[in-house]
Amino acid sequence: MARIQLNGVRKSFGDVHVIKGVDLDIRAGEFMVFVGPSGCGKSTLLRLIAGLEDITSGEMRFNDQRVNDKTPSERGIAMVFQSYALYPHMSVYDNMAFGLRLAKGEEAETRKRVERAAEMLQIKQYLDRLPKQLSGGQRQRVAIGRAIVRDPQVFLFDEPLSNLDAALRVATRLEIAKLHHDMGKATMIYVTHDQVEAMTLADRICVLRDGLVEQVGTPLELYEKPASVFVAGFIGSPKMNFFSGAHASPLGAHTIGVRPEHLLAAPESAGTWSGQVAHREVMGSDTYLYIDVGGPELITLRETGISGRNPGDRIALTPMAPHYVHRFNEAGRPV
Amino acid sequence: MTAETSFSQAPPPEATRRSRLTAQRIRSAWIFLTPMMLALALVAGWPLFRNIYFSFTDASLTNLGAAQWIGFDNYYSKITLPSGREITSGLLVDPEWWRAVGNTLRFAFLSVGFETVFGLIVALVLNAEFKGRALVRAAVLVPWAIPTIVSAKIWAWMLNDQFGVINDVFLKLGLISEKVAWTASPDTAMTAVLIVDIWKTTPFMALLILAGLQMVPKDIYEAAKIDGVHPVKQFFKITLPLIWPAVMVAVIFRLLDALRIFDLIYVLTPNNAQTRTMSVAVRENLFDFDNFAYGSAQATMLFFIIALITILYITLGRVRFDGGK
Numbered sequence: 001m002a003r004i005q006l007n008g009v010r011k012s013f014g015d016v017h018v019i020k021g022v023d024l025d026i027r028a029g030e031f032m033v034f035v036g037p038s039g040c041g042k043s044t045l046l047r048l049i050a051g052l053e054d055i056t057s058g059e060m061r062f063n064d065q066r067v068n069d070k071t072p073s074e075r076g077i078a079m080v081f082q083s084y085a086l087y088p089h090m091s092v093y094d095n096m097a098f099g100l101r102l103a104k105g106e107e108a109e110t111r112k113r114v115e116r117a118a119e120m121l122q123i124k125q126y127l128d129r130l131p132k133q134l135s136g137g138q139r140q141r142v143a144i145g146r147a148i149v150r151d152p153q154v155f156l157f158d159e160p161l162s163n164l165d166a167a168l169r170v171a172t173r174l175e176i177a178k179l180h181h182d183m184g185k186a187t188m189i190y191v192t193h194d195q196v197e198a199m200t201l202a203d204r205i206c207v208l209r210d211g212l213v214e215q216v217g218t219p220l221e222l223y224e225k226p227a228s229v230f231v232a233g234f235i236g237s238p239k240m241n242f243f244s245g246a247h248a249s250p251l252g253a254h255t256i257g258v259r260p261e262h263l264l265a266a267p268e269s270a271g272t273w274s275g276q277v278a279h280r281e282v283m284g285s286d287t288y289l290y291i292d293v294g295g296p297e298l299i300t301l302r303e304t305g306i307s308g309r310n311p312g313d314r315i316a317l318t319p320m321a322p323h324y325v326h327r328f329n330e331a332g333r334p335v
Numbered sequence: 336m337t338a339e340t341s342f343s344q345a346p347p348p349e350a351t352r353r354s355r356l357t358a359q360r361i362r363s364a365w366i367f368l369t370p371m372m373l374a375l376a377l378v379a380g381w382p383l384f385r386n387i388y389f390s391f392t393d394a395s396l397t398n399l400g401a402a403q404w405i406g407f408d409n410y411y412s413k414i415t416l417p418s419g420r421e422i423t424s425g426l427l428v429d430p431e432w433w434r435a436v437g438n439t440l441r442f443a444f445l446s447v448g449f450e451t452v453f454g455l456i457v458a459l460v461l462n463a464e465f466k467g468r469a470l471v472r473a474a475v476l477v478p479w480a481i482p483t484i485v486s487a488k489i490w491a492w493m494l495n496d497q498f499g500v501i502n503d504v505f506l507k508l509g510l511i512s513e514k515v516a517w518t519a520s521p522d523t524a525m526t527a528v529l530i531v532d533i534w535k536t537t538p539f540m541a542l543l544i545l546a547g548l549q550m551v552p553k554d555i556y557e558a559a560k561i562d563g564v565h566p567v568k569q570f571f572k573i574t575l576p577l578i579w580p581a582v583m584v585a586v587i588f589r590l591l592d593a594l595r596i597f598d599l600i601y602v603l604t605p606n607n608a609q610t611r612t613m614s615v616a617v618r619e620n621l622f623d624f625d626n627f628a629y630g631s632a633q634a635t636m637l638f639f640i641i642a643l644i645t646i647l648y649i650t651l652g653r654v655r656f657d658g659g660k
Contacts, residue, residue, distance in 0.1 A: 052557050073563025085554035089576045098572075099562035146558075 001185045002062050002076070002153040003028040004049060009058035011044055018044045020211035021058070027204075028063075031180050031188045035198040035234070036208035042191045043158055045208065049189060050156050051075050062153070078147035079156040082163060084139045086131040086146075092118075093127040096146045110149075117148040120182070121175075137168045144179070155183075157190040161197065177201055195235050199223070207231050229332035232257045238288060240326070241299045247273060253327035253335050260288065260302040262324035263317050265309075271316025275299065277309050291315055383638070389631035396627045409632035426632050432616060436640065439612040442525065443593035446532045451586055453533065454540025459570075461541065462548045479538040487602035490531045494518050494603075524609045528600055532593070540585055547581025548574070583654045590648065594641045613637045 004026040011019040018041045026032045034042040047053045049060065051072035060067050067075050086095050093114060100110040118124040121141040131139055140160060147155055157176070161169045177200070180188055192198055198205045199219045207214040207222065207230075215227040219235075226232035232240050240257045248256040250272060268274060275293035287307035290298040301317060309315060319325050327335040390409055394402035411425040426432055461472050478486065493500050496516035505511045517527045551574065559569050597614035604610040611619075617637060620630030648654065 050561065052560060071563070072561045077561065079558070079561050081554050081558065083552065083554050085552070085558040087555060087558070087573060089573075098564075102563055102565075102568070150562075 001028045002187050003064075004154065004187065004189075005059075005061040005064075006049075007059045007061075009045075009048060009060060010056045011041075011048055011053060012056045018211055019048065019056075022211075022213055024206060024213060024216065026187060026189065029185055029187055031190065031201060031203040033198040033202035033205045034189065034191045034208055035193065035195055035205055036214075037234070038193060039210075040208040041211040042193075042208045046156055046158055046189060046191045049154070050077055050079050076153040077156055078150045078152035078154070079158065080140070080143045080147050080160045082159040084131070084143040084163075086139060086142055088131055091128050091130060092123065092134070092142050092145075095131065095142055096149050099146070099150055113149045113151070114145075117145040120148065120179075121145050136164055137172060140164065140172060141175075144176075148179075148183070152186060155186050155188040157188065159191055159193070161192070161194075173197060173200060196237060199235070205235075207234060225334070226257075226326065227334065229255060229257065229328050232326055232328070238300045238302065242297070243273065243293075243295060243299075245295075247293065247295055251325060251327065254330045255328040255332070257326035257328065258319050258324060260300040262320045263299070263301045264320050265301065265303070266316045266318040268314065268316045270318060272318045273299070274314065274316040277311050277313045277315055280307065280309065280311055282306055289315070291317065293317070386631050386638075387635050389628055390635045392628050392631075394628045394631065396622065396625050399627070402628070405628075409629050410636075426629070426636060432633060432636075434608065435611050435613050435616040438525070438610060439594060439596070439614075442529065442532075442596060442610075442612060443590060446529055446536070446593050447586060447589045449529070449533045450537050450540045450589060451582065453537045454544050454585070455582070457537060457541035458544035458548055459574075461545055475541060476538045478535045479542075481535075483535065483598045484602055486535055487531065487599050490527075490534075491518060491603050494527055518604045519607065521607075521609045524604045524607050528603055528610050531603060532596070532599055535599075536589060536592075540589060543585035543588070544578060544582055547578035547585075550581070551577045580654070583652050587645065587648060587654060591641065591645065594644065595637075613640070 004024075006022050006024040006026075009019060009022045009024075010017070020041075022045060034045060036042050044053065048055055051067070051070060051074075055068055062075060072079075087098065090098065096114045096117060097110050100113065101107075114127070115124065118127055121144060123138060123141050123145060126134060126138060126142075131142065134142065140163075143160070160176070161172055164172060176190075180186075180201075190197075190201060202219055204216060204218055205222055206216045209230055215222060215231045217225075217227075222231060222235045226235060229242065233242070236259055238260050240259050241263065243251075243256040243258075244254065248254060266272075273293045275291045277289050278292045278298055279290040281288040281290075285305070287303045287305070287309075289301040289303065289307060289309055291301060293299050299317065301315075303309075329335050389399075389402065391404060391406060392402035393405050393408075407425075409425060411423065411427045414422045414424075416422065457475060461468065461475065481489075492498070494502075494517040496502065496514050496519065499517070501517065502511070502514045506514065515523060517523045555573060555577075556569070559573055564573070595614050596612050597618065600610050600612055600615055601618070613633065614637065617630050617633045620626040620633060622630075624630075
């Protein structure tokens with residue numbers, strides 16, 4: 001169980017400033033997700049916490065102890081890599097036991113811990129195999145198992161599901177959520193670019209943009225009260241609709257944001273906006289209608305079930321309720 | 336006519352198409368292979384066959400056409416004199432030849448052994464990131480890029496007993512009390528040859544091992560860092576097992592080269608029993624002493640000895656030429 005504090009942490013590679021001053025307090029036992037577009041610095045931030053990269057300036061504390069100069073193994077962390085990073089020449093068992101053996105653990109105790117982790121992850125029957133004899137999903141479980149046996153204070157995940165196919169991604173996501181529940185005392189930090197993973201796994205999400213923290217909060221806070229146009233656009237799927245200029249002025253703000261699920265098709269006379277259906281995507285459970293209201297981007301409307309509207313139809317739109325309207329000023333901040 | 340009836344009348348179209356495709360693949364494979372097999376038969380197969388044939392004859396360089404078949408006499412023959420004394424002759428009982436075999440083996444194992452260790456060290460250094468790495472990588476290759484004859488001559492001059500720079504420096508440093516004939520003295524000739532060969536071929540070894548090192552994914556080292564693996568242990572438990580297939584292939588390349596060593600010894604230490612290798616002995620008999628048939632027998636034996644060592648190495652070392660994938 002560890003609380004992690006970052007105070008004014010910066011990281012530069014030569015002239016390239018990747019992390020530009022991050023203050024963050026990660027609570028003990030929390031599941032924190034770093035999310036953001038590629039190049040925002042989320043993986044670098046994770047590697048700084050791991051100790052794989054040196055901090056250029058600022059301070060990092062684990063349980064109030066400064067760890068800036070501690071090596072990864074001294075920090076009591078375990079890390080699961082996107083590429084699994086298994087030792088290709090070692091069996092699954094040896095991969096998981098390697099770190100423990102180095103720590104001069106007793107072989108009996110090592111075996112017990114490896115077997116317990118293997119059972120938890122349902123990879124017990126593969127312990128004698130080499131990584132190359134396993135599927136991607138199984139390899140990722142081994143990587144997670146290797147992290148579990150270390151019984152770490154802090155679990156770090158670097159986009160662990162990116163190399164898995166869609167179905168496996170969902171299944172493994174559920175397992176990671178369960179793992180967090182079972183290992184209640186470990187702090188987990190998880191990096192992803194997928195906002196669905198962020199929403200489903202996190203206790204709190206930290207949205208990063210361009211080396212700075214954009215907003216930290218629970219998934220619902222981010223969804224309901226985004227602190228900027230960027231967060232509003234990044235969290236939620238499909239993406240939030242933004243209206244500006246003449247389309248925004250009736251509602252009294254520079255930019256107006258309404259999520260696709262909070263828009264309603266209205267009679268032509270009562271609509272706030274109106275336009276023509278440009279494209280239609282039928283999902284079965286939902287239909288996404290893409291509507292051209294004359295703005296720079298198409299507006300997405302999410303209708304439950306299979307919509308009867310076709311491309312070319314005229315349609316008027318209105319927010320479901322006033323509190324679903326997000327108002328932003330010119331700087332992109334909420335009003 | 337429905338689709339089903341048309342299926343039942345025609346032969347299964349899927350099967351015929353696939354087998355025609357397979358036949359075409361096999362045909363094109365042969366088309367690609369034939370030129371190489373022809374070239375190999377001409378430049379390797381035919382000379383080898385002729386060489387083995389001459390080893391069973393009494394051929395002389397002056398008139399190869401007049402060669403007569405004499406069976407195994409070049410390898411082993413026994414004559415009983417009227418006095419009852421038995422005289423054996425031939426390659427199998429020739430002490431000169433077995434001495435050359437011994438020299439070759441000693442040279443091959445020592446040079447390849449040192450080259451592997453030094454090559455590994457150089458490769459590890461070149462694999463690390465530092466300023467000017469590209470320049471150092473290029474510079475390291477210089478000894479390998481110089482033709483052997485040229486570097487042998489350079490070293491012969493440096494090792495020269497009268498005018499050599501090495502004697503001069505060692506004398507001034509007080510390491511030796513009088514000038515040493517490095518390449519001629521029986522005590523130092525083999526060492527001199529070894530030093531020059533190791534100097535020359537370590538870069539080649541380093542390059543092959545470096546290629547193996549660069550195949551090791553970087554993230555494994557990060558996982559090792561998190562596991563808290565000590566650098567020395569990291570090398571022996573992670574790096575070495577992963578580059579082992581590359582090292583084994585590099586060693587076999589060099590071993591084949593070293594077992595056939597000729598040019599360096601011919602230039603650096605001519606006519607020296609301490610360094611005379613199989614190839615040198617073969618050449619002497621073939622062209623210098625006009626024992627063409629006997630030289631052919633030696634060349635045949637050389638071929639089989641190298642083949643045997645290679646087969647042993649590949650089987651015992653479980654070398655995999657696919658890079659261990």
